Amino acid sequence: MKKILFCLSLVIASFSLKAQIYSDSVGAYYNNYTLTKGLKIKTNLPFTNGTHMPTIMLEGYVFGAAQIIDLKISYYIYRDRIYSSNISSGGGYTPPVYIANEDGKVVLWIDDKPYAPRVHLRAFSMGQSADILANYRGWTITDDSLSASATTVTSIAYKNQFKGTVILADTLNATLTGRLALGSLTPRATLDVATTINDTIASVLGRQEFGNGTSDGTFLGVRTYNNANSAPMFGLVHKIAGYMNSGIVFNKGTGVTGGFISFLTSNGTERMRIDATGNVGIGTTTTSTYKLAVNGTIGAKRLQITQTGWADFVFRKDYQLPSLNEVSKYIDTHQHLPGVPSAAEVAEKGVDVGEMNKILLQKVEELTLYLIEQQKRIETLENKVGKK
Numbered sequence: 001m002k003k004i005l006f007c008l009s010l011v012i013a014s015f016s017l018k019a020q021i022y023s024d025s026v027g028a029y030y031n032n033y034t035l036t037k038g039l040k041i042k043t044n045l046p047f048t049n050g051t052h053m054p055t056i057m058l059e060g061y062v063f064g065a066a067q068i069i070d071l072k073i074s075y076y077i078y079r080d081r082i083y084s085s086n087i088s089s090g091g092g093y094t095p096p097v098y099i100a101n102e103d104g105k106v107v108l109w110i111d112d113k114p115y116a117p118r119v120h121l122r123a124f125s126m127g128q129s130a131d132i133l134a135n136y137r138g139w140t141i142t143d144d145s146l147s148a149s150a151t152t153v154t155s156i157a158y159k160n161q162f163k164g165t166v167i168l169a170d171t172l173n174a175t176l177t178g179r180l181a182l183g184s185l186t187p188r189a190t191l192d193v194a195t196t197i198n199d200t201i202a203s204v205l206g207r208q209e210f211g212n213g214t215s216d217g218t219f220l221g222v223r224t225y226n227n228a229n230s231a232p233m234f235g236l237v238h239k240i241a242g243y244m245n246s247g248i249v250f251n252k253g254t255g256v257t258g259g260f261i262s263f264l265t266s267n268g269t270e271r272m273r274i275d276a277t278g279n280v281g282i283g284t285t286t287t288s289t290y291k292l293a294v295n296g297t298i299g300a301k302r303l304q305i306t307q308t309g310w311a312d313f314v315f316r317k318d319y320q321l322p323s324l325n326e327v328s329k330y331i332d333t334h335q336h337l338p339g340v341p342s343a344a345e346v347a348e349k350g351v352d353v354g355e356m357n358k359i360l361l362q363k364v365e366e367l368t369l370y371l372i373e374q375q376k377r378i379e380t381l382e383n384k385v386g387k388k
Contacts, residue, residue, distance in 0.1 A: 021133055026056075027121040029141035034064065039110040039119065040144040044135050047101040047152070049077050051130040056108070057122040064115025067092035073108065073156060075099055082154040089158055100150040109146050307354040311362035314369065321369055337363060 027041065045052055053076050060069040068091030075085035082099055095112035119141060125131050146153060165175050167185060181187035246265045253259040253276060263272040272282050279287035283295035313319060322338065330338045340359055341351070 021123070021125045021131060021136060023123045023133075023136045025120065026123045026136050027139040027141050028119065030060075030116075030118040031143070032116050034115040035113040035117065035143045037143055037145040038112055039117065040142050040146070041108040041110075041121065042102070042140045042142075043106045043108070044138050045106040046135070047077060047104050047106050048130075049079065050128070051077070052125055052128050052135065054123050054125040054131075057124075059120045059122070060118040062093050062114040062117050064117075065093065069093045069117070069119060071097070073097065073099075075156070077106075080152065082152060085154060085156045086159045087156050088160055094158060097156045098146065098153055099156055100146055100153040102147055102150045107146065107150065305354040305357075307358060309358065311358050311365055314362055314365040321366060324370065339363075 026043075029039065043056075045054065054074065056073045058069055058071040058073070061067070062069060070089065070091035071093070072088045072090075073086070076083045085099060087094075087097055093114075095110050095114075098109045098111060100107050100109065121139065121141070123136050125136075175181075175187060179187035179190055179192065181192045186192075245268060247268075249262045249264065251260050251262065258276045260276050261274045262270045265271050270285065272280065273285050273287075274280055275285075275287055277287075279289075279291050279293065281287040281293045281295075284293055287293040314321070327338065334342065336342050339362065341349075341356075
Protein backbone atom coordinates (compact mmCIF):
# COMPACT_ATOMS: atom_id res chain seq x y z
CA MET A 1 0.00 0.00 0.00
CA LYS A 2 2.83 2.38 0.88
CA LYS A 3 4.54 1.62 -2.43
CA ILE A 4 1.33 2.42 -4.33
CA LEU A 5 0.90 5.76 -2.53
CA PHE A 6 4.55 6.65 -3.15
CA CYS A 7 4.27 5.91 -6.88
CA LEU A 8 1.02 7.91 -7.05
CA SER A 9 2.69 10.90 -5.39
CA LEU A 10 5.49 10.76 -7.96
CA VAL A 11 2.97 10.81 -10.79
CA ILE A 12 1.10 13.76 -9.25
CA ALA A 13 4.37 15.62 -8.67
CA SER A 14 5.35 15.00 -12.28
CA PHE A 15 2.08 16.53 -13.55
CA SER A 16 2.45 19.43 -11.12
CA LEU A 17 5.93 20.27 -12.43
CA LYS A 18 4.59 20.37 -15.99
CA ALA A 19 1.54 22.38 -15.07
CA GLN A 20 3.28 24.95 -12.87
CA ILE A 21 6.93 25.80 -12.41
CA TYR A 22 8.12 28.37 -9.92
CA SER A 23 11.78 28.84 -9.07
CA ASP A 24 12.93 31.07 -6.25
CA SER A 25 16.34 31.29 -7.87
CA VAL A 26 17.57 30.48 -11.36
CA GLY A 27 20.77 32.53 -11.12
CA ALA A 28 22.64 35.36 -9.44
CA TYR A 29 25.50 37.68 -10.32
CA TYR A 30 27.56 40.43 -8.76
CA ASN A 31 30.89 42.18 -9.20
CA ASN A 32 32.70 45.25 -7.87
CA TYR A 33 33.86 46.76 -11.11
CA THR A 34 32.37 48.29 -14.24
CA LEU A 35 31.05 45.85 -16.80
CA THR A 36 32.86 45.81 -20.14
CA LYS A 37 30.24 44.18 -22.39
CA GLY A 38 26.93 43.98 -20.58
CA LEU A 39 24.97 41.35 -18.68
CA LYS A 40 24.33 38.14 -20.62
CA ILE A 41 21.81 35.67 -19.20
CA LYS A 42 22.09 32.23 -20.78
CA THR A 43 19.00 30.19 -19.98
CA ASN A 44 18.23 26.53 -20.48
CA LEU A 45 14.94 27.34 -22.18
CA PRO A 46 14.83 25.80 -25.67
CA PHE A 47 14.24 28.19 -28.55
CA THR A 48 11.34 26.14 -29.88
CA ASN A 49 7.79 27.04 -30.80
CA GLY A 50 5.01 26.86 -28.23
CA THR A 51 6.98 25.09 -25.49
CA HIS A 52 7.02 27.71 -22.77
CA MET A 53 5.63 31.13 -21.78
CA PRO A 54 7.69 32.20 -18.76
CA THR A 55 7.85 35.27 -16.60
CA ILE A 56 11.47 36.04 -15.71
CA MET A 57 12.13 38.39 -12.80
CA LEU A 58 15.38 40.35 -12.40
CA GLU A 59 15.94 41.91 -8.99
CA GLY A 60 18.85 43.66 -7.38
CA TYR A 61 20.77 46.89 -7.26
CA VAL A 62 23.17 48.92 -9.43
CA PHE A 63 25.56 50.64 -7.07
CA GLY A 64 27.12 52.95 -9.66
CA ALA A 65 23.76 54.38 -10.73
CA ALA A 66 22.21 54.06 -7.25
CA GLN A 67 19.16 52.38 -8.82
CA ILE A 68 16.98 49.44 -7.84
CA ILE A 69 16.66 46.60 -10.37
CA ASP A 70 13.09 45.32 -10.64
CA LEU A 71 12.35 43.97 -14.11
CA LYS A 72 9.74 41.42 -15.15
CA ILE A 73 10.16 39.93 -18.65
CA SER A 74 7.71 37.79 -20.59
CA TYR A 75 7.72 36.40 -24.14
CA TYR A 76 6.42 33.60 -26.37
CA ILE A 77 8.02 31.82 -29.33
CA TYR A 78 5.84 31.17 -32.36
CA ARG A 79 6.84 30.42 -35.96
CA ASP A 80 10.47 30.75 -34.93
CA ARG A 81 9.93 34.36 -33.85
CA ILE A 82 9.55 36.23 -30.58
CA TYR A 83 5.95 37.27 -29.91
CA SER A 84 4.39 39.47 -27.21
CA SER A 85 7.68 40.26 -25.49
CA ASN A 86 7.39 42.91 -22.75
CA ILE A 87 9.27 44.32 -19.79
CA SER A 88 7.53 45.79 -16.77
CA SER A 89 9.82 47.96 -14.65
CA GLY A 90 9.26 48.67 -10.98
CA GLY A 91 12.63 50.20 -10.09
CA GLY A 92 14.75 52.98 -11.51
CA TYR A 93 16.95 50.77 -13.69
CA THR A 94 15.55 50.48 -17.25
CA PRO A 95 18.39 49.47 -19.62
CA PRO A 96 17.96 48.15 -23.19
CA VAL A 97 17.23 44.42 -23.06
CA TYR A 98 17.41 41.98 -25.99
CA ILE A 99 16.30 38.38 -26.43
CA ALA A 100 17.96 36.05 -28.93
CA ASN A 101 18.58 32.47 -30.00
CA GLU A 102 22.05 31.12 -29.29
CA ASP A 103 22.72 27.47 -30.10
CA GLY A 104 19.03 26.63 -29.74
CA LYS A 105 18.66 28.25 -26.29
CA VAL A 106 17.03 31.51 -25.22
CA VAL A 107 19.51 34.22 -24.26
CA LEU A 108 18.79 37.60 -22.62
CA TRP A 109 21.28 40.43 -23.00
CA ILE A 110 21.26 43.71 -21.06
CA ASP A 111 23.01 46.32 -23.20
CA ASP A 112 24.46 48.35 -20.35
CA LYS A 113 27.77 48.54 -18.51
CA PRO A 114 26.99 49.64 -14.96
CA TYR A 115 29.38 49.77 -12.05
CA ALA A 116 29.04 47.13 -9.32
CA PRO A 117 25.71 45.47 -10.26
CA ARG A 118 23.96 42.84 -8.09
CA VAL A 119 21.39 40.72 -9.90
CA HIS A 120 19.14 37.86 -8.76
CA LEU A 121 16.89 35.88 -11.12
CA ARG A 122 13.56 34.17 -10.48
CA ALA A 123 11.20 32.51 -12.94
CA PHE A 124 7.62 31.36 -13.16
CA SER A 125 5.81 29.34 -15.84
CA MET A 126 2.64 27.30 -16.20
CA GLY A 127 0.25 25.97 -18.81
CA GLN A 128 2.70 24.64 -21.41
CA SER A 129 2.94 20.83 -21.30
CA ALA A 130 6.47 20.77 -22.75
CA ASP A 131 7.82 23.09 -20.06
CA ILE A 132 9.82 21.15 -17.49
CA LEU A 133 11.74 22.04 -14.36
CA ALA A 134 15.06 21.14 -16.00
CA ASN A 135 14.64 24.18 -18.26
CA TYR A 136 15.00 26.36 -15.16
CA ARG A 137 18.26 24.87 -13.94
CA GLY A 138 21.82 25.73 -14.92
CA TRP A 139 21.30 29.34 -16.01
CA THR A 140 24.42 31.53 -16.09
CA ILE A 141 24.97 35.31 -15.89
CA THR A 142 28.22 36.75 -17.24
CA ASP A 143 29.81 40.01 -18.34
CA ASP A 144 29.50 39.28 -22.05
CA SER A 145 27.77 40.32 -25.27
CA LEU A 146 25.66 38.36 -27.74
CA SER A 147 27.67 35.98 -29.88
CA ALA A 148 28.12 36.60 -33.60
CA SER A 149 26.05 33.48 -34.28
CA ALA A 150 23.00 34.75 -32.34
CA THR A 151 19.80 34.86 -34.39
CA THR A 152 16.31 36.32 -33.98
CA VAL A 153 17.78 39.18 -31.95
CA THR A 154 14.79 41.17 -30.65
CA SER A 155 14.63 44.31 -28.53
CA ILE A 156 12.13 43.88 -25.69
CA ALA A 157 9.84 46.88 -25.25
CA TYR A 158 9.05 48.40 -21.85
CA LYS A 159 5.37 48.56 -21.01
CA ASN A 160 3.88 49.79 -17.74
CA GLN A 161 0.19 50.47 -17.31
CA PHE A 162 -1.45 51.95 -14.23
CA LYS A 163 -5.07 52.37 -13.34
CA GLY A 164 -6.88 54.50 -10.80
CA THR A 165 -5.19 57.26 -8.80
CA VAL A 166 -1.40 57.10 -9.06
CA ILE A 167 0.59 58.95 -6.39
CA LEU A 168 4.37 59.25 -6.61
CA ALA A 169 6.14 60.61 -3.56
CA ASP A 170 4.25 63.89 -3.22
CA THR A 171 5.33 65.05 -6.68
CA LEU A 172 2.88 63.61 -9.18
CA ASN A 173 -0.75 62.67 -8.92
CA ALA A 174 -2.91 61.32 -11.75
CA THR A 175 -6.57 61.23 -10.74
CA LEU A 176 -9.56 59.24 -11.96
CA THR A 177 -11.05 62.46 -13.35
CA GLY A 178 -8.20 62.84 -15.86
CA ARG A 179 -6.23 65.51 -14.00
CA LEU A 180 -2.47 65.48 -13.58
CA ALA A 181 -0.61 67.33 -10.85
CA LEU A 182 3.14 67.91 -10.78
CA GLY A 183 4.45 69.05 -7.43
CA SER A 184 1.06 68.63 -5.75
CA LEU A 185 -1.47 65.97 -4.81
CA THR A 186 -4.56 68.10 -5.46
CA PRO A 187 -4.73 69.08 -9.16
CA ARG A 188 -7.10 71.96 -9.84
CA ALA A 189 -6.84 71.76 -13.64
CA THR A 190 -6.17 69.15 -16.32
CA LEU A 191 -2.47 69.92 -15.85
CA ASP A 192 -1.54 71.61 -12.57
CA VAL A 193 2.15 72.52 -12.22
CA ALA A 194 3.48 73.66 -8.86
CA THR A 195 6.88 75.09 -8.08
CA THR A 196 8.18 75.12 -4.54
CA ILE A 197 10.46 77.22 -2.39
CA ASN A 198 11.76 76.05 0.95
CA ASP A 199 9.54 72.97 0.63
CA THR A 200 6.44 75.15 0.69
CA ILE A 201 3.77 75.14 -2.04
CA ALA A 202 1.83 78.34 -2.56
CA SER A 203 -1.73 78.57 -3.75
CA VAL A 204 -2.82 78.57 -7.37
CA LEU A 205 -2.40 82.07 -8.77
CA GLY A 206 -4.41 81.43 -11.89
CA ARG A 207 -5.15 79.22 -14.84
CA GLN A 208 -4.61 79.82 -18.51
CA GLU A 209 -7.33 78.43 -20.78
CA PHE A 210 -6.45 77.24 -24.26
CA GLY A 211 -9.71 76.65 -26.09
CA ASN A 212 -12.81 78.46 -27.21
CA GLY A 213 -13.03 80.90 -24.32
CA THR A 214 -15.71 78.96 -22.46
CA SER A 215 -15.62 76.27 -19.82
CA ASP A 216 -14.98 73.76 -22.59
CA GLY A 217 -11.34 73.48 -23.50
CA THR A 218 -8.03 72.53 -22.00
CA PHE A 219 -6.90 74.16 -18.77
CA LEU A 220 -3.36 74.65 -17.59
CA GLY A 221 -3.04 75.55 -13.94
CA VAL A 222 0.22 77.31 -13.04
CA ARG A 223 1.39 77.61 -9.46
CA THR A 224 4.25 79.60 -8.06
CA TYR A 225 5.34 81.00 -4.74
CA ASN A 226 4.24 84.46 -3.65
CA ASN A 227 7.46 86.38 -3.21
CA ALA A 228 7.60 90.04 -4.19
CA ASN A 229 11.38 89.86 -4.69
CA SER A 230 11.32 86.90 -7.05
CA ALA A 231 10.18 86.32 -10.58
CA PRO A 232 9.73 82.55 -11.09
CA MET A 233 8.94 81.31 -14.57
CA PHE A 234 6.87 78.58 -16.14
CA GLY A 235 7.50 77.73 -19.78
CA LEU A 236 7.22 75.32 -22.64
CA VAL A 237 10.94 74.87 -23.15
CA HIS A 238 12.93 72.64 -25.47
CA LYS A 239 16.39 71.56 -24.33
CA ILE A 240 19.31 70.03 -26.20
CA ALA A 241 22.29 68.50 -24.39
CA GLY A 242 21.20 70.04 -21.12
CA TYR A 243 21.10 73.61 -22.42
CA MET A 244 17.95 75.58 -23.13
CA ASN A 245 17.52 75.87 -26.89
CA SER A 246 14.16 77.44 -27.67
CA GLY A 247 10.87 77.88 -25.90
CA ILE A 248 8.10 80.06 -24.57
CA VAL A 249 8.50 81.33 -21.01
CA PHE A 250 5.64 82.71 -18.92
CA ASN A 251 7.11 85.03 -16.28
CA LYS A 252 4.76 86.02 -13.50
CA GLY A 253 6.66 89.18 -12.66
CA THR A 254 7.27 90.34 -9.12
CA GLY A 255 3.70 90.37 -7.91
CA VAL A 256 0.13 89.50 -8.77
CA THR A 257 0.45 91.76 -11.83
CA GLY A 258 3.37 92.61 -14.08
CA GLY A 259 3.95 89.29 -15.83
CA PHE A 260 5.14 88.94 -19.39
CA ILE A 261 5.80 86.28 -22.04
CA SER A 262 9.19 85.70 -23.66
CA PHE A 263 9.94 83.80 -26.87
CA LEU A 264 13.38 82.19 -27.05
CA THR A 265 15.27 80.69 -30.01
CA SER A 266 18.66 79.27 -30.98
CA ASN A 267 20.76 79.26 -27.78
CA GLY A 268 17.93 80.38 -25.52
CA THR A 269 18.24 84.07 -26.43
CA GLU A 270 15.08 86.11 -25.99
CA ARG A 271 13.91 87.31 -29.43
CA MET A 272 10.44 88.65 -28.70
CA ARG A 273 8.47 89.73 -25.67
CA ILE A 274 4.86 90.59 -24.88
CA ASP A 275 5.15 92.87 -21.86
CA ALA A 276 2.75 93.46 -19.00
CA THR A 277 0.87 96.20 -20.88
CA GLY A 278 0.43 94.09 -24.03
CA ASN A 279 3.15 95.85 -26.00
CA VAL A 280 5.24 93.64 -28.28
CA GLY A 281 8.99 93.99 -28.60
CA ILE A 282 10.95 92.23 -31.36
CA GLY A 283 14.72 92.33 -30.93
CA THR A 284 14.24 94.48 -27.84
CA THR A 285 12.79 94.10 -24.36
CA THR A 286 12.05 97.83 -24.05
CA THR A 287 8.85 98.86 -25.83
CA SER A 288 8.38 102.27 -24.18
CA THR A 289 4.85 103.37 -25.13
CA TYR A 290 4.82 101.60 -28.50
CA LYS A 291 2.38 98.78 -29.12
CA LEU A 292 5.04 97.28 -31.42
CA ALA A 293 8.74 98.04 -31.00
CA VAL A 294 11.17 96.53 -33.52
CA ASN A 295 14.93 96.81 -33.20
CA GLY A 296 15.82 95.99 -36.79
CA THR A 297 14.59 96.20 -40.36
CA ILE A 298 10.98 95.41 -41.28
CA GLY A 299 10.38 93.88 -44.70
CA ALA A 300 6.91 94.05 -46.24
CA LYS A 301 5.20 94.09 -49.63
CA ARG A 302 2.49 96.51 -48.50
CA LEU A 303 1.93 98.75 -45.51
CA GLN A 304 -1.45 100.34 -44.85
CA ILE A 305 -1.67 103.09 -42.24
CA THR A 306 -4.99 104.46 -41.00
CA GLN A 307 -4.65 108.24 -40.83
CA THR A 308 -7.19 110.78 -39.54
CA GLY A 309 -7.15 114.07 -41.43
CA TRP A 310 -5.42 114.72 -44.75
CA ALA A 311 -3.78 117.68 -46.50
CA ASP A 312 -6.60 118.54 -48.92
CA PHE A 313 -7.34 121.62 -46.79
CA VAL A 314 -4.62 123.36 -48.84
CA PHE A 315 -7.05 123.62 -51.79
CA ARG A 316 -9.75 125.36 -49.81
CA LYS A 317 -10.51 128.97 -50.83
CA ASP A 318 -9.83 130.25 -47.32
CA TYR A 319 -6.39 128.59 -47.04
CA GLN A 320 -3.66 131.17 -46.45
CA LEU A 321 -0.83 130.06 -48.72
CA PRO A 322 2.41 131.58 -47.44
CA SER A 323 4.29 133.70 -49.93
CA LEU A 324 7.55 132.40 -51.37
CA ASN A 325 9.34 135.30 -49.69
CA GLU A 326 8.00 134.11 -46.32
CA VAL A 327 9.11 130.55 -47.07
CA SER A 328 12.55 131.79 -48.13
CA LYS A 329 13.03 133.77 -44.91
CA TYR A 330 11.90 130.73 -42.80
CA ILE A 331 14.39 128.48 -44.56
CA ASP A 332 17.22 130.98 -44.02
CA THR A 333 16.43 131.09 -40.32
CA HIS A 334 15.60 127.42 -39.52
CA GLN A 335 17.24 125.42 -42.36
CA HIS A 336 14.10 123.35 -43.03
CA LEU A 337 10.66 123.88 -44.53
CA PRO A 338 7.93 125.32 -42.30
CA GLY A 339 5.77 122.64 -40.73
CA VAL A 340 8.41 119.93 -41.40
CA PRO A 341 10.31 118.37 -38.44
CA SER A 342 13.95 119.36 -38.17
CA ALA A 343 16.80 116.85 -38.25
CA ALA A 344 17.26 117.27 -34.47
CA GLU A 345 13.57 116.53 -33.81
CA VAL A 346 13.69 113.39 -35.97
CA ALA A 347 16.84 112.18 -34.20
CA GLU A 348 15.20 112.65 -30.80
CA LYS A 349 11.60 111.56 -31.43
CA GLY A 350 11.65 109.65 -34.70
CA VAL A 351 9.12 110.04 -37.48
CA ASP A 352 5.39 109.36 -37.49
CA VAL A 353 5.09 107.82 -40.94
CA GLY A 354 1.40 108.66 -41.39
CA GLU A 355 1.78 112.22 -40.15
CA MET A 356 4.93 112.73 -42.20
CA ASN A 357 3.16 111.62 -45.37
CA LYS A 358 0.43 114.16 -44.66
CA ILE A 359 3.04 116.93 -44.21
CA LEU A 360 4.83 115.97 -47.41
CA LEU A 361 1.53 115.93 -49.30
CA GLN A 362 0.76 119.38 -47.91
CA LYS A 363 4.08 120.64 -49.29
CA VAL A 364 3.39 119.03 -52.67
CA GLU A 365 -0.06 120.64 -52.77
CA GLU A 366 1.40 124.03 -51.78
CA LEU A 367 4.05 123.61 -54.47
CA THR A 368 1.27 122.85 -56.97
CA LEU A 369 -0.50 126.09 -56.02
CA TYR A 370 2.77 128.00 -56.45
CA LEU A 371 3.21 126.48 -59.90
CA ILE A 372 -0.38 127.32 -60.86
CA GLU A 373 0.18 130.92 -59.70
CA GLN A 374 3.47 131.10 -61.63
CA GLN A 375 1.74 129.71 -64.76
CA LYS A 376 -0.96 132.38 -64.54
CA ARG A 377 1.67 135.14 -64.31
CA ILE A 378 3.55 133.70 -67.27
CA GLU A 379 0.40 133.60 -69.39
CA THR A 380 -0.46 137.18 -68.36
CA LEU A 381 3.02 138.41 -69.39
CA GLU A 382 2.78 136.51 -72.67
CA ASN A 383 -0.55 138.13 -73.45
CA LYS A 384 0.86 141.60 -72.76
CA VAL A 385 3.86 140.98 -74.96
CA GLY A 386 1.67 139.62 -77.75
CA LYS A 387 -0.55 142.71 -77.80
CA LYS A 388 2.46 144.96 -78.25
